[in-house]
Amino acid sequence: MTITELLHEAGRRLRKGGSPSPSLDAEVLLARCLGVERIDLYARADLAVEPDQRNRYLDAVARRVKGEPVAYIVGKKEFWSLELAVTADTLIPRPDTETVVEEAIRLMKRGFPRGGSILDVGTGSGAIAVALASELEETTITASDISERALLLARENAIATGTAGRIFFVCTDLFESLTEKFVMIVSNPPYIAEEAYRILPPGVRCFEPEKALIAGPRGTEFHGRLIEGAPSRLCDNGWLVMEIGDGQWNEVESMFQNDHRWDCIHVVRDLAGNDRVAAARRRS
Ligand SMILES: C[S@@+](CC[C@H](N)C(=O)[O-])C[C@H]1O[C@@H](n2cnc3c(N)ncnc32)[C@H](O)[C@@H]1O
Incomplete structure (x- = not known):
């Protein structure tokens, strides 16, 4: 799956799970999993994501769907x-x-x-x-x-x-x-x-x-x-x-x-x- 496809899938799961900010959550979690800045996701939109990174990302999305705050999942807050x-x-x-x-x-x-x-x-x-x-x-x-x-x-x-x-x-x-x-x-x-x-x-x-x-x-x-x-x-x-x-x-x-x-x-x-x-x- 590419970055765009993953973001789309995560956004769908988060929206269905009731997240008030599904697109933002999807991006913040993916940037964290890939170790890049959010802005970099767009420059790499067509890049394929490795299966282990994808699995870690979808686990993080599942935690968010269960209501866990994004700050705890990514382990940081500004x-x-x-x-x-x-x-x-x-x-x-x-x-x-x-x-x-x-x-x-x-x-x-x-x-x-x-x-x-x-x-x-x-x-x-x-x-x-x-x-x-x-x-x-x-x-x-x-x-x-x-x-x-x-x-x-x-x-x-x-x-x-x-x-x-x-x-x-x-x-x-x-x-x-x-x-x-x-x-x-x-x-x-x-x-x-x-x-x-x-x-x-x-x-x-x-x-x-x-x-x-x-x-x-x-x-x-x-x-x-x-x-x-x-x-x-x-x-x-x-x-x-x-x-x-x-x-x-x-x-x-x-x-x-x-x-x-x-x-x-x-x-x-x-x-x-x-x-x-x-x-x-x-x-x-
Ligand atoms: C609302 S949090 C504030 C945390 C941080 N100062 C902030 O603003 O994000 C309240 C903090 O008070 C601590 N706390 C609760 N009861 C306390 C007590 N009796 N004496 C000292 N600290 C206490 C909690 O462990 C918690 O870390």
């Missing part, structure tokens, strides 16, 4: 223009989370122009930590997670992006084994409510780790724990910057307001116009 490795041990980094990175950089440049240390709680693949380390060259980052396996992957991503020299990895439940003080704490914590989890798309529910997603009955439990615990781990005027889910801002804002250790409480919208990041400054 975040902040960095290519990160992803496995089923970690959440696939989302474009929404780039709003956390943007706000963290904005606040760091405003308040702490030189150095200082940032804590990324629940680092997962290391997406936020690696992105911040790539932008803030005088800053060191502590990347923590409760999952040892996630931390192994985060370290791999730090090495691959040349940021490992400034990132330290700690396995801990939130702040438990941390004694240092930070100028900023960033986090994309689990924030899905138990009820909402049951109706998530199967591609998320069946493949991404539950521990990375579910917060508790309300969805804002981790935000509450971060607001409660962060002041003792932040320097005076240090910032807490957290990703929030749709409809969570009012509750998170109230939690900040009811805890009198915070000021400059604010929300940042993502590119789609949804409230996505809640941030506040520890009073001095």
Whole structure:
């Protein structure tokens, strides 16, 4: 079979399987199997594909038809223009989370122009930590997670992006084994409510780790724990910057307001116009 014929066949199977983007999925998976860029597929459209490559490709297509996210099948995902490795041990980094990175950089440049240390709680693949380390060259980052396996992957991503020299990895439940003080704490914590989890798309529910997603009955439990615990781990005027889910801002804002250790409480919208990041400054 040629590349064109294979793409056609894969597109048909993916469409029948309900993929929302069958042509794109077919191309991304084939490019990965052949070890070429997507654009190269068109230059080689009439090239015959070796039987073992074809079989590996159709296996990958079958995984996608069963709902597995493309990022897990190809083992990588772009975040902040960095290519990160992803496995089923970690959440696939989302474009929404780039709003956390943007706000963290904005606040760091405003308040702490030189150095200082940032804590990324629940680092997962290391997406936020690696992105911040790539932008803030005088800053060191502590990347923590409760999952040892996630931390192994985060370290791999730090090495691959040349940021490992400034990132330290700690396995801990939130702040438990941390004694240092930070100028900023960033986090994309689990924030899905138990009820909402049951109706998530199967591609998320069946493949991404539950521990990375579910917060508790309300969805804002981790935000509450971060607001409660962060002041003792932040320097005076240090910032807490957290990703929030749709409809969570009012509750998170109230939690900040009811805890009198915070000021400059604010929300940042993502590119789609949804409230996505809640941030506040520890009073001095
Ligand atoms: C929503 S994922 C975010 C991953 C990554 N930061 C990102 O933005 O793609 C939440 C992460 O928090 C971690 N986590 C869950 N409970 C935790 C806890 N009690 N303490 C530390 N990390 C935790 C999970 O293992 C997961 O990696």
